[in-house]
Amino acid sequence: MSERSVTHSTFAIERKYPAAPERVFAAFSDPAKKRRWFAEGDEFEIEHYALDFQVGGREEARFRGKNGLTFSNHTVFQDILPSRHIVFAYTMSMGDKRISASQATVEFLGTDQGTLLVFTEQAAFFEGADGPKMRQDGWTLLLEALGKELSRT
Amino acid sequence: MSERSVTHSTFAIERKYPAAPERVFAAFSDPAKKRRWFAEGDEFEIEHYALDFQVGGREEARFRGKNGLTFSNHTVFQDILPSRHIVFAYTMSMGDKRISASQATVEFLGTDQGTLLVFTEQAAFFEGADGPKMRQDGWTLLLEALGKELSRT
Numbered sequence: 001m002s003e004r005s006v007t008h009s010t011f012a013i014e015r016k017y018p019a020a021p022e023r024v025f026a027a028f029s030d031p032a033k034k035r036r037w038f039a040e041g042d043e044f045e046i047e048h049y050a051l052d053f054q055v056g057g058r059e060e061a062r063f064r065g066k067n068g069l070t071f072s073n074h075t076v077f078q079d080i081l082p083s084r085h086i087v088f089a090y091t092m093s094m095g096d097k098r099i100s101a102s103q104a105t106v107e108f109l110g111t112d113q114g115t116l117l118v119f120t121e122q123a124a125f126f127e128g129a130d131g132p133k134m135r136q137d138g139w140t141l142l143l144e145a146l147g148k149e150l151s152r153t
Numbered sequence: 154m155s156e157r158s159v160t161h162s163t164f165a166i167e168r169k170y171p172a173a174p175e176r177v178f179a180a181f182s183d184p185a186k187k188r189r190w191f192a193e194g195d196e197f198e199i200e201h202y203a204l205d206f207q208v209g210g211r212e213e214a215r216f217r218g219k220n221g222l223t224f225s226n227h228t229v230f231q232d233i234l235p236s237r238h239i240v241f242a243y244t245m246s247m248g249d250k251r252i253s254a255s256q257a258t259v260e261f262l263g264t265d266q267g268t269l270l271v272f273t274e275q276a277a278f279f280e281g282a283d284g285p286k287m288r289q290d291g292w293t294l295l296l297e298a299l300g301k302e303l304s305r306t
Contacts, residue, residue, distance in 0.1 A: 002174070002263040005237050008273055010163060021155070055251075056227075074209075076229055078244050078254035079279065084158050087254045087277050089242035091231050098208075101231035101240045103256040105277050110155040120161055122275030124240050124258050126232065 007125045009132035015143045017115045019150045021108040024115045025083040027149050028106065029053045037149035038142060039063070044071070055080055059088075070095055083108055092130075099129035119143065160278045162285035168296045170268045172303045174261040177268045178236040180302050181259065182206045190302035191295060192216070197224070208233055212241075223248055236261055245282075252282035272296065 017024055027033045031051040039049045044063035047070065051059045059075040075090040086106045091098050102123040109116040119139060125131055130138075170177055180186045184204040192202045197216035200223065204212045212228035228243040239259045244251050255276040262269040272292060278284055283291075 001269065002237075004260055004262065004271070005234060006240070006258050006260060006273075008163065008258065008275065010161065010275065076242065078242065079251055079277075081158060081279075084155075087159070089229065089231065089254070089256060098232055101242070101256060103242060103254060103275055103277065105159050105161065107157055107159060109157065116154065118157070120159075120277075122161065122163065122256055122277075124232075124256065124273075124275075126234075 005127065007129075007131070008123065009125065009135075010120065010122045011132055011136045012118060012120045013136065013139055013143060015117050015119075015147070016111070016113065017117060017147060017150050019114050021083045021110045021115045024117060024146075024150065025086075025108050027146055028086055029082075033149060034059075037145040041145075048072075053077065053080075059090075078103070094128070097128060098126065100125045100135070102135075117143065117146075158280065160282075160284070161276065162278065163273065163275045164285055164289045165271060165273045166289065166292055166296060168270050168272075168300070169264070169266065170270060170300060170303050172267050174236045174263045174268045177270060177299075177303065178239075178261050180299055181239055182235075186302060187212075190298040194298075201225075206230065206233075212243075231256070247281070250281060251279065253278045253288070255288075270296065270299075 034051055035049050039046050039061055044065055047064055048062040055077050057077050062070060062072040064070050072093045073090055075088050077088050079087040089103050091101045100123055102121050105120045107118040187204055188202050192199050192214055197218050200217055201215040208230050210230050215223060215225040217223050225246045226243050228241050230241050232240040242256050244254045253276055255274050258273045260271040
């Protein structure tokens with residue numbers, strides 16, 4: 001029998017922020033805020049970043065690493081319930097090669113202390129992909145960067 | 154704490170067809186064939202069906218049941234490896250209400266007898282949705298209809 005060409009995996013990350021759900025949600029919906037914690041960093045040069053935050057709208061990001069390799073994300077927003085949840089589908093490419101397609105859900109749960117964010121990724125990895133462990137590590141770092149964004153005054 | 158508004162679930166269905174992977178794949182890529190097994194049926198009237206089978210392309214389907222209720226699917230193709238796999242993201246709506254967002258993978262594995270098709274859905278169900286059991290039952294019926302399509306001469 002021919003071999004399977006897709007590996008499926010689901011993971012979830014929970015993180016608490018001392019900020020109301022409305023404020024955490026705004027860090028996803030506001031292009032300037034989202035770009036700051038999601039796209040900017042020391043490791044990569046941003047070649048392109050655009051966010052159209054609405055159902056059916058797209059987010060496009062392309063980065064170039066110090067080794068010259070490019071990475072890009074193509075995202076489409078599938079469902080948005082303001083300050084409650086965001087569901088998006090995205091593919092990730094290294095150079096011209098698409099390495100994964102995922103659906104991700106971000107839930108914003110109000111608590112006495114602020115917000116419990118639950119990030120759930122339902123991923124399909126193709127040949128040559130990073131795989132579940134690296135993907136979860138990547139989002140863990142991004143959700144730390146989101147915490148720094150929220151601590152700005 | 155506020156309640157979660159999304160329920161995640163993954164299920165897989167396997168089905169064997171006495172036809173080569175190229176032929177089973179064509180029943181997904183050819184608009185006339187896909188419409189026949191995927192959209193046509195006695196239970197619903199097709200109000201709209203359109204398929205643009207390419208990465209980034211869309212499939213749109215809208216049905217009206219005998220009770221007057223409409224159902225619609227909005228699909229975007231995320232990855233296509235001809236005769237190997239198709240990955241698509243889709244939302245389903247009842248009337249104007251979006252009830253789910255999913256990523257689905259169809260893998261076509263060549264065997265001595267034809268094709269083993271593995272359908273994997275990674276779903277996020279919203280309030281008022283059908284849920285994993287009904288969704289899996291729905292795809293099971295569709296994959297039976299695909300079998301009938303493939304048995305056409």
